[in-house]
Amino acid sequence: MEMYQELLKETEKNGSAALITTLGESLEKNVFRKEEASEIIQNAVEEAKMEGEPRLVEAGDKKYFVESFCREERLIILGGGHVGLALAEFAARTGFQVCVVDDRPSFANTVRFPWAAEVLCEGFASAIEKLQINEYDYITILTRGHRHDGDCLRALYKQKKSAYLGMIGSRRRVKQLKGQLHEEENISQEWLDFIHSPIGLSIGAVSPEEIAIAILAEIIQVKRTEQRTDKVMSSDVDMRVMERLANPDEKRKEQGKAVVTIIETKGSTPRKSGAKMIVYEDGTIEGTIGGGCAEAGISQTARQIIQKGGYLIQHIDMTGAVAEDEGMVCGGVMKVLIEKA
Structure with a gap:
C-alpha cells in the first residue's frame, strides 16, 4: 500500500512515474x-512512455515488468448546460476525471452533476x-455566450x-472571436488554430446527448491516435484501480487480495x-x-494466489474454438501477471 501511495505522489508531483516489478524467485x-x-x-x-504500454524485459536470470503512469486525465467542462450534462456522464463512464465549471449555482452543483469528481x-x-x-487535460468550452467563451480562452492562453481544447459555436461566431483575440489581444494564431471548432466529430448530431x-x-480520437512525445495516457491503465490499491x-x-495486470496482448x-483488476479473497473484484x-x-486463480502467495504469469487464449465455445466476440491472446498484494 505504501509503495502505491509513493507511486501516486510521484505521478502527481512530476506528471508521470514508473513502477518496476522484478520477476525472479520472488516478486519485488x-x-x-x-x-x-x-x-x-x-x-x-522510456519505451513504455513513448509506446504508451508496459514493457517486459530480461536481464540475466531476471525479468522486469515496467509500467508507466501519468496524472489522471481530466475532462474539464466549461459550461453546465444540457450538452455539458450529457458529456459529464458519458466521459465519466469512459474513464475521465470530470470537472465542471459554471458561474450559476443552479447549473454548478453535485446534485446536477453526480458523475463529476469536481x-x-x-x-x-x-x-x-x-x-x-x-498537458493531460482535455477541455471543452460549452458556455452560454460569446463573452464567456472569450473569458475562457484568455484564461486558458495563460496556462x-x-x-485537447474544443469550443462549441457557429463557424461565424468562432471565427469572429478568434480574429478579435489575435488582432486586438495578440493571442498566438498557432494556439488559436489548435482549438477544435466546430467541436466534435461530424456525425450529424442534433440533440444534446448526440x-x-x-x-x-x-476527444477519444485525439487521446488514442494523435502523436505525442509522451503516450503514457494511451495505455489501458485505470488510475482508479491504482488509487484503490494506494488507499483501500x-x-x-485487512482482506487478502491479488492484483491482475495484462502484460501484453495479441489480436x-x-x-x-x-489494464488491472483487484481480486479480493471473498471473490469481489474492482477494475476489469x-x-x-x-x-x-x-x-479463481487469483484467489489461489492469495492463499499460497507469490505470483504467476498466465496466458489466456481467446482464439478459435475457445472463443467459439465461450461465445466470445474477441479472438486474441493475453498474457497476465497475477500477484499477491
Missing part, C-alpha cells in the same frame, strides 16, 4: 528512480486559474497547453496491456481485464 516492486536504475531499465521506462461554481477565468491546466457523443468521440476502503484493508482482446469467462477463470 519499486518506484523507478533513474539514478538507481540500470541502463536496461532506463531504456525500458464542480466549481465561480467565474470561468478564476476557476481555470485554480485548476492549473496541464500550459492541454491535450452532440455530447460527437464531442467525446473526438476501510472494510477492505483482438477486450482490454489491452496495462475484459470480463467474461476468461476473467472469471483468472479470478
